[in-house]
Amino acid sequence: MLLSSLILSALAALAAASPLTLQSARFTVTSEAGAQLRSEPISLRHKSMAPVTLAQTDNLKIAFQILNKETGEGVQPHQAFLRFYDAESGEEGVQPIRVGSGGKAKFEMNMAKPPASLPPTTTNPLQVSLIIGSYEHSPLKAYIFDLIVPPSQPAPVHPDEASFHLLPEIQHTFRPEQKLPPKFVSFVASFAVLAPWLVLLGLWSQVTPRLPRLASPNILPFTAALGAFEGLLVWYWVDLKLGQVLLYGACLGVVALFAGKHALATIVEGRSGKA
Structure with missing residues (x-):
């Protein structure tokens, strides 16, 4: 109400x-x-x-x-x-x-x-x-x-008006897909990369009685650093860029320097003790 x-x-x-x-x-x-x-x-x-x-x-x-x-x-x-x-x-x-x-x-x-x-x-x-x-x-x-009243005048044309028109479509030309080499060529290249290691192992087997063992705690860090360098090169081949390889390589170089110095000192001490 x-x-x-x-x-x-x-x-x-x-x-x-x-x-x-x-x-x-x-x-x-x-x-x-x-x-x-x-x-x-x-x-x-x-x-x-x-x-x-x-x-x-x-x-x-x-x-x-x-x-x-x-x-x-x-x-x-x-x-x-x-x-x-x-x-x-x-x-x-x-x-x-x-x-x-x-x-x-x-x-x-x-x-x-x-x-x-x-x-x-x-x-x-x-x-x-x-x-x-x-x-x-x-x-x-x-x-x-x-x-x-007088008819309206057309709007003035802006100097950049042509920049806002539809432009022709840009046609991109892409490179053809990368062709993989034959498997035989890849096998030969892999063997060439691993050949120095085979030679190194062969030579190592000849001097084993006169040198400390490869698995010795004093030698193993230096050997691991050398293996890391080989792994870094393989990683660079697959994915890394040059700047990244240089950065990681510099870090590994410092580690390999101190590990190699320690391994060398151990070998010299071992020889001095035997003498």
Whole structure:
């Protein structure tokens, strides 16, 4: 019940809102030199006015006062707009109007520098309407006149406009897939890589009685460092880059240096003890 009462009260308040009207509404068209070309009053009742035509350098001035139709007092609405509408293309633009405390309003448009709210224009006339909104009064929407203005000029071409057009598709030429050598060639190359180790093992077997064993704790780190170098070269062949090989090789070189020095010292001590 309370909600229904509030709704009824709001509808009653809207129904009782005072209507708005215009007083001393007039438009004036002047030339660039300031000469008056046309000046007529604006009537909300009679809509048989001839279209208003503006040249490229003409000025349009609209002045009016918003009044309470019942009391005749000036009203400052919350919103006031001019609507420019092209019925042929459907384009429209809305231009706000500043209204003083006494309800007086003025609008001026210079066709040399038209406002951004003016829609793109052709040879078709624009229907100009006045829209006024107020919380305390009934809204007012009235057709004023038809406006004929010069057609819009095409947008200037930006110097970089061609860079944003669709360019021809880039055709890439890829290298053919890498051909693997025959298995026989790979076997021969692998044997050539491992041959030094076979020779080393053969020579090692001849001097084993006079040297410490390969698995000795003092010799094994140096042998492991040499094996790591061989593994690093194989890894470089498969995946690594030159910079990575140099970095890892430098680290292994330091380890091999100290391990070799320790192994050499052990061998010299062993020989000295036997002597």
